[in-house]
Amino acid sequence: MSGELRIGVDIGGTFTDVVVRQPGAPSRIMKIPTTRSDPSIAVLEALKRMQAEWELAPQDVLRFVHGTTVATNAVLERKGAKVGIITT
Secondary structure, three states: OOOOEEEEEEEOOOEEEEEEEEOOEEEEEEEEEOOOOOHHHHHHHHHHHHHHHHOOOHHHEEEEEEEEOHHHHHHHOOOOOOOOOOOO
């Protein structure tokens, strides 16, 4: 099955969502809590779980796409440091 899996990851402020697509099979979804101190930990944990529970091998990944809504949410919720831009 080498090179058939497509994995999409979205790291949010509360949950990290992972979707796996494989030809001829229904999409699979995994949702785990985001690790705020280091969001990569949740991504790696999800990949480990997918490998163990769904028997997906790393060499079978054709495409891995990553996105995050953490920064967008911080701006929308007006959290974080105050910043400004000065231009000429």
